[in-house]
Amino acid sequence: MVRSISGMPDEGDSVLIEKSARNVLEEACAKAGVNASGSELVRLGSNAVFRVPGNVIVRIGRDVDVSDAAGLQVAVARWLAGERYPANRALDIAQPVSAAGHVVTFWESAADDERYAPIRDVARLLRDLHALDVPASLNLPQKRPFAELAERTAALDRVDPDIGCFLRERAAELEWDYRSLDFVLPRGLIHGDANVGNVILDRGDRPVLIDLDSVGVGQREWDLVHTALFCDRFCWHIAEEYRAFADVYGFDILQWPGYPVLADYRELSMTAWLCGKAAGDPAAAAEARKRIAALENGGSRRDWMPY
Numbered sequence: 001m002v003r004s005i006s007g008m009p010d011e012g013d014s015v016l017i018e019k020s021a022r023n024v025l026e027e028a029c030a031k032a033g034v035n036a037s038g039s040e041l042v043r044l045g046s047n048a049v050f051r052v053p054g055n056v057i058v059r060i061g062r063d064v065d066v067s068d069a070a071g072l073q074v075a076v077a078r079w080l081a082g083e084r085y086p087a088n089r090a091l092d093i094a095q096p097v098s099a100a101g102h103v104v105t106f107w108e109s110a111a112d113d114e115r116y117a118p119i120r121d122v123a124r125l126l127r128d129l130h131a132l133d134v135p136a137s138l139n140l141p142q143k144r145p146f147a148e149l150a151e152r153t154a155a156l157d158r159v160d161p162d163i164g165c166f167l168r169e170r171a172a173e174l175e176w177d178y179r180s181l182d183f184v185l186p187r188g189l190i191h192g193d194a195n196v197g198n199v200i201l202d203r204g205d206r207p208v209l210i211d212l213d214s215v216g217v218g219q220r221e222w223d224l225v226h227t228a229l230f231c232d233r234f235c236w237h238i239a240e241e242y243r244a245f246a247d248v249y250g251f252d253i254l255q256w257p258g259y260p261v262l263a264d265y266r267e268l269s270m271t272a273w274l275c276g277k278a279a280g281d282p283a284a285a286a287e288a289r290k291r292i293a294a295l296e297n298g299g300s301r302r303d304w305m306p307y
Contacts, residue, residue, distance in 0.1 A: 017044075018041055018044060018048075020100075021041070021044065021048035021050075021060055022039070022041075022050075023100060024048070024060050024099045024100045024102045024104065025039060025048075025050050025052075025058055025060065025099075025104075027099040027100055028058065028060070028097045028099035028102075028104035029052065029058065031097050031099065032093050032094075032095065032097050032104075032106060033093070034052060034054075034056060034058070034091075034093075034106060035052065035053055035054065036050075036052055036058075037053065038052070038053050039051065039052045039053075039058075040052075042057070045277070046062065047059045047060055047061055047062065048060040048062075051109060055108065055109040056091060056106060056107070056108065056109060057088075057106070057107040057108070057109045058104060058105070058106055058107075059104065059105045059106075059107065060099075060102050060103075060104050061102055061103045061104070061105075062102070066103050067096060067098065067103050069213070070095075070096040070103045070105050071095075071096055072138075072139075072140075072141075072215075073090075073105065073212045073213060073215070074090045074095055074096065074105060075138060076138065076140075076212050076215050077089060077090040077107075077212055078090055079135065079138060083132060085128065085129065085132065085209075086125065086202075086206060086207060086208045086209060087208060087209040087210070087212065088107050088108070088110060088208060088209070088210045088211075088212065089107065089108040089110075090105065090106070090107055090108075091106035091107060091108060093106060110200060110202040110203070110208045110210070111200055111201060111202050111203055111208075112203065114200060115200060115201040116196050116197065116199065116200060116201070117196070117199040117200060117201050117207035117208075118207075119196060119227065119237065119241045119242075119244055119245045120244045120245070120248050121199060121207035122194070122195075122196050122199045122207070122227065122245065123227075123244070123245040123246075123247075123248035123249040124207075124248055124249075125199055125207055125209050126191065126194055126223050126224070126249060127248065127249050127250065129189060129190075129191060129209065129223075130185075130188060130189060130190070130220050130223070132189055134188070134189045134217070140189070140215065140216050140217050141216040141217070142216060142217050142218065143190065143192065143216050143217060143218025143219065143222060145178070145218075145222070145265060145269075146171060146174075146175045146178070148269070149167075149171050149265070149268060149269055149272065150168070150171070152167075152269065152272040152273060152276065153167045153168045153171065153272050155276055156272060156275050156276060160275070163275055163292060166292070166295075166296070167268055167271070167272050167275075170264075170268055170295065171265075171268060174261060174264055174265055174268065177261045178261055178265070181258040181261060182257075182258065183219045183221060183258065184221070184251070184256055185219065185220035185221055185251060186220065187217065187218060187219055187220070188217060188220065189215070189216075189217060190215070190216060190217065190218045190219070190220060190222055190223045191209065191212075191214065191215055191223050192213070192214025192215055192216055192218070192222065192223070193211060193213070193214045193226075194222075194223040194224070194226055194227075195226035195227060195230065196227070196230070196237075197306075198210050198211045221253055221256065221258070221259075221262060222262065224249065224251065224253040225253060225259065225262040225263055225266055226266060227242060227245050228242065228253045228254050228259060228263070229263045229266055229267070232254060232263070233263065233267075233301040233302070234301050234302060234304055235302050236306060242254075267291075267295065267301070268295070270291075270307075271288065271291040271292065271295065274287060274288045274291065274307055275288045275292075277307070284307065287304070287305055287307065290303065290304070291304060
């Protein structure tokens with residue numbers, strides 16, 4: 001089946017480009033009492049991310065109805081700070097801030113550049129995170145993987161209904177297998193999107209866990225599958241790196257019979273996310289087409305590019 005993925009944005013989407021993002025930035029900073037002059041655009045992806053004077057990072061959400069989720073991220077960051085856990089710190093102001101229909105959060109900048117931590121540090125931070133007792137007052141969401149995937153694939157119907165249908169069919173097959181899994185690790189606090197890209201080195205070369213968007217309660221195996229998948233199928237990590245990761249964490253998910261199901265799920269989820277990003281991004285559209293073809297035909301994943 002030929003997948004089109006036109007790369008054209010849907011007219012109803014709330015599209016953030018740099019100009020509109022800067023307008024949101026200026027309004028939000030004025031409300032928060034933060035100086036926005038001399039701001040630098042760091043990233044324009046799922047969020048628009050700016051660095052502003054005073055070592056402050058500003059994140060602007062694309063979606064307009066995520067105030068509760070953004071507020072939870074801030075609450076989680078403040079709790080982790082109280083636990084002296086090395087995660088990104090929320091700025092000590094009243095937030096999130098609503099500006100021009102977008103939800104904006106403010107964070108302390110941990111580093112002046114983006115340097116990823118060694119894989120051993122990723123494992124150690126996950127091990128320490130999983131050891132924390134979460135206060136009931138945080139009211140963290142439960143991990144519902146197939147509900148999350150359903151939301152992503154439903155959004156694709158505006159881009160290409162055939163793709164959304166294909167991914168949903170694959171998800172239904174996986175969900176059947178998922179129900180029969182026997183998890184080994186205890187259920188509890190998880191990061192939800194744990195991988196080397198979300199552990200950076202701060203100005204003192206200390207590892208810091210970032211991107212708290214998906215923190216919740218679920219099976220700990222979800223926080224280990226990315227690193228295994230990146231080595232096992234994508235070759236983004238070498239075998240020695242993965243062995244160090246498993247040794248430091250204390251569990252090798254590749255030896256668990258349920259690993260292929262979680263790995264297949266992550267491939268679907270990553271592809272669905274990329275298909276959504278493909279609107280207006282020809283490179284992402286080409287990568288999405290390649291991934292869809294591999295999922296359909298059982299092709300190699302070794303030529304998948306990180307996004």
